[in-house]
Amino acid sequence: MKAALGLIAAVVVLFLSCGIYTFSPSATGGIKTIAISLPENQTTEYGLPELLSRELSQAFVADNTLKIVSEAAADGRLDMVITRYSRDAYTFSAGEQVQEYACKIDIKAKLSNIKNDKIIWSENLSDFGIYSSSSETEDDGKLRAVEKLVNQILNKTVKGW
Numbered sequence: 497m498k499a500a501l502g503l504i505a506a507v508v509v510l511f512l513s514c515g516i517y518t519f520s521p522s523a524t525g526g527i528k529t530i531a532i533s534l535p536e537n538q539t540t541e542y543g544l545p546e547l548l549s550r551e552l553s554q555a556f557v558a559d560n561t562l563k564i565v566s567e568a569a570a571d572g573r574l575d576m577v578i579t580r581y582s583r584d585a586y587t588f589s590a591g592e593q594v595q596e597y598a599c600k601i602d603i604k605a606k607l608s609n610i611k612n613d614k615i616i617w618s619e620n621l622s623d624f625g626i627y628s629s630s631s632e633t634e635d636d637g638k639l640r641a642v643e644k645l646v647n648q649i650l651n652k653t654v655k656g657w
Contacts, residue, residue, distance in 0.1 A: 527572035527609055527616070530562045530653075535576035535603065541638075544578050544601065548642050555646045561654040570610055574653070577604045579620075583634060586626055599637035600624040601645060607653055621648050 532552055535545040552574075556564050567573060580602035587596040606618040625640025627633065 527570075528562060529565045529570045530556065530572045530574060530607075531567035531570035531610075532556070532564060532574045533567070533576070535578050537578045539578055539581040541578075541581040544581060544638070544642075547638065548576065548578065548601075548603070548645065551639075551642050551646045552649060555650050559650060559654055567610070572616065573608050573610050574649070575606045575608070576649075578602070579604055580622075583637065594629050596626050596628055597634065597637060598624045598626050599634060599641050601638070601641045603645060605649055605652075617652055619652065621645055623648065 532549060534549050537545045553564055556562055562572070578601065580600070582600045583597050584600070585594045585596075586598040587594070589595050600622065601624070602620065602622045604618075604620050607616040608614065609616055623641050623644035625637040625642070625644065627637035627640070
Protein backbone atom coordinates (compact mmCIF):
# COMPACT_ATOMS: atom_id res chain seq x y z
CA MET A 497 0.00 0.00 0.00
CA LYS A 498 2.79 2.41 0.92
CA ALA A 499 4.62 1.50 -2.28
CA ALA A 500 1.52 2.24 -4.37
CA LEU A 501 1.00 5.62 -2.69
CA GLY A 502 4.69 6.43 -3.15
CA LEU A 503 4.47 5.56 -6.84
CA ILE A 504 1.37 7.71 -7.31
CA ALA A 505 3.03 10.62 -5.50
CA ALA A 506 6.15 10.26 -7.66
CA VAL A 507 4.09 10.28 -10.87
CA VAL A 508 2.13 13.37 -9.76
CA VAL A 509 5.35 15.22 -8.88
CA LEU A 510 6.89 14.21 -12.20
CA PHE A 511 3.97 15.58 -14.20
CA LEU A 512 3.74 18.79 -12.19
CA SER A 513 7.45 19.50 -12.54
CA CYS A 514 7.49 19.11 -16.31
CA GLY A 515 5.52 22.26 -17.01
CA ILE A 516 3.68 22.90 -20.23
CA TYR A 517 5.38 23.08 -23.59
CA THR A 518 3.49 24.28 -26.59
CA PHE A 519 4.09 24.25 -30.28
CA SER A 520 0.92 26.18 -31.00
CA PRO A 521 0.70 29.50 -32.81
CA SER A 522 0.23 31.23 -29.46
CA ALA A 523 3.94 30.59 -28.85
CA THR A 524 4.62 32.82 -31.86
CA GLY A 525 2.80 35.84 -30.48
CA GLY A 526 -0.60 34.77 -31.75
CA ILE A 527 0.29 34.59 -35.44
CA LYS A 528 -1.08 31.79 -37.61
CA THR A 529 0.09 32.99 -41.01
CA ILE A 530 3.47 34.35 -42.06
CA ALA A 531 4.94 36.27 -44.98
CA ILE A 532 8.59 35.59 -45.78
CA SER A 533 10.18 38.53 -47.55
CA LEU A 534 13.12 38.04 -49.90
CA PRO A 535 16.23 38.72 -47.80
CA GLU A 536 18.24 41.86 -48.49
CA ASN A 537 21.74 40.91 -49.63
CA GLN A 538 24.55 43.13 -48.34
CA THR A 539 27.18 40.76 -49.74
CA THR A 540 28.52 40.32 -53.25
CA GLU A 541 27.55 36.63 -53.27
CA TYR A 542 24.97 36.00 -55.97
CA GLY A 543 21.90 33.84 -55.28
CA LEU A 544 21.99 33.75 -51.48
CA PRO A 545 18.66 35.56 -50.94
CA GLU A 546 16.83 33.21 -53.29
CA LEU A 547 18.44 30.13 -51.73
CA LEU A 548 17.62 31.23 -48.17
CA SER A 549 14.06 32.20 -49.07
CA ARG A 550 13.40 28.92 -50.94
CA GLU A 551 14.82 26.70 -48.19
CA LEU A 552 13.00 28.63 -45.47
CA SER A 553 9.67 28.45 -47.32
CA GLN A 554 10.08 24.69 -47.79
CA ALA A 555 10.88 24.25 -44.09
CA PHE A 556 7.78 26.20 -42.99
CA VAL A 557 5.59 24.20 -45.37
CA ALA A 558 7.04 20.92 -44.05
CA ASP A 559 6.65 22.05 -40.42
CA ASN A 560 3.03 23.11 -41.06
CA THR A 561 2.72 25.21 -37.86
CA LEU A 562 2.34 28.49 -39.73
CA LYS A 563 0.84 28.96 -43.17
CA ILE A 564 2.87 31.00 -45.66
CA VAL A 565 0.78 33.72 -47.29
CA SER A 566 1.25 37.09 -48.95
CA GLU A 567 2.13 40.02 -46.71
CA ALA A 568 -1.33 41.52 -47.21
CA ALA A 569 -2.93 38.39 -45.72
CA ALA A 570 -0.29 37.59 -43.08
CA ASP A 571 -0.40 37.94 -39.30
CA GLY A 572 3.41 37.97 -39.11
CA ARG A 573 6.35 38.91 -41.32
CA LEU A 574 9.86 37.49 -41.34
CA ASP A 575 12.48 39.99 -42.53
CA MET A 576 16.12 39.06 -43.10
CA VAL A 577 19.33 40.77 -44.15
CA ILE A 578 22.33 38.74 -45.26
CA THR A 579 25.18 40.73 -43.76
CA ARG A 580 28.23 38.59 -44.49
CA TYR A 581 29.36 35.66 -46.60
CA SER A 582 32.80 34.08 -46.52
CA ARG A 583 34.52 30.96 -47.77
CA ASP A 584 37.63 29.99 -45.84
CA ALA A 585 39.98 27.03 -45.75
CA TYR A 586 38.86 24.64 -43.02
CA THR A 587 41.17 21.61 -43.06
CA PHE A 588 44.52 20.93 -44.70
CA SER A 589 46.40 17.81 -45.81
CA ALA A 590 49.87 16.94 -44.56
CA GLY A 591 51.17 18.66 -47.71
CA GLU A 592 49.33 21.85 -46.71
CA GLN A 593 46.71 21.53 -49.45
CA VAL A 594 43.18 22.59 -48.58
CA GLN A 595 40.96 19.52 -48.08
CA GLU A 596 37.81 21.25 -46.89
CA TYR A 597 36.35 24.73 -47.03
CA ALA A 598 33.80 26.38 -44.74
CA CYS A 599 31.13 28.68 -46.14
CA LYS A 600 29.92 31.05 -43.40
CA ILE A 601 26.78 33.15 -43.61
CA ASP A 602 25.72 35.88 -41.16
CA ILE A 603 22.18 37.26 -41.17
CA LYS A 604 19.94 39.60 -39.22
CA ALA A 605 16.47 38.14 -38.84
CA LYS A 606 13.32 39.59 -37.34
CA LEU A 607 9.82 38.22 -36.87
CA SER A 608 7.14 40.88 -36.44
CA ASN A 609 3.45 40.72 -35.67
CA ILE A 610 1.98 42.84 -38.47
CA LYS A 611 -1.37 43.40 -36.74
CA ASN A 612 0.00 45.05 -33.61
CA ASP A 613 3.36 46.17 -35.05
CA LYS A 614 5.35 44.33 -32.35
CA ILE A 615 8.61 42.48 -32.77
CA ILE A 616 8.29 38.86 -31.61
CA TRP A 617 12.01 38.19 -31.93
CA SER A 618 15.02 39.79 -33.57
CA GLU A 619 18.50 38.32 -33.67
CA ASN A 620 21.82 38.13 -35.48
CA LEU A 621 22.37 34.55 -36.63
CA SER A 622 25.41 32.87 -38.08
CA ASP A 623 26.28 29.38 -39.28
CA PHE A 624 28.59 27.55 -41.63
CA GLY A 625 28.66 24.60 -44.01
CA ILE A 626 31.70 22.48 -44.79
CA TYR A 627 32.44 20.96 -48.18
CA SER A 628 35.23 18.80 -49.55
CA SER A 629 37.48 20.53 -52.06
CA SER A 630 37.99 17.27 -53.94
CA SER A 631 34.43 15.98 -54.37
CA GLU A 632 32.01 18.88 -53.77
CA THR A 633 31.41 22.47 -54.79
CA GLU A 634 31.04 25.74 -52.92
CA ASP A 635 27.28 25.48 -53.53
CA ASP A 636 27.24 22.36 -51.31
CA GLY A 637 28.80 24.37 -48.48
CA LYS A 638 26.38 27.27 -49.01
CA LEU A 639 23.40 24.94 -48.89
CA ARG A 640 24.60 23.34 -45.65
CA ALA A 641 25.06 26.76 -44.04
CA VAL A 642 21.62 27.89 -45.22
CA GLU A 643 20.00 24.68 -43.93
CA LYS A 644 21.48 25.31 -40.47
CA LEU A 645 20.27 28.93 -40.51
CA VAL A 646 16.81 27.80 -41.61
CA ASN A 647 16.72 25.36 -38.69
CA GLN A 648 17.62 28.17 -36.27
CA ILE A 649 14.94 30.48 -37.70
CA LEU A 650 12.28 27.77 -37.72
CA ASN A 651 13.04 26.84 -34.10
CA LYS A 652 12.95 30.48 -32.95
CA THR A 653 9.70 31.08 -34.80
CA VAL A 654 7.53 28.04 -34.12
CA LYS A 655 8.96 26.21 -31.12
CA GLY A 656 8.48 29.04 -28.62
CA TRP A 657 10.40 27.43 -25.76
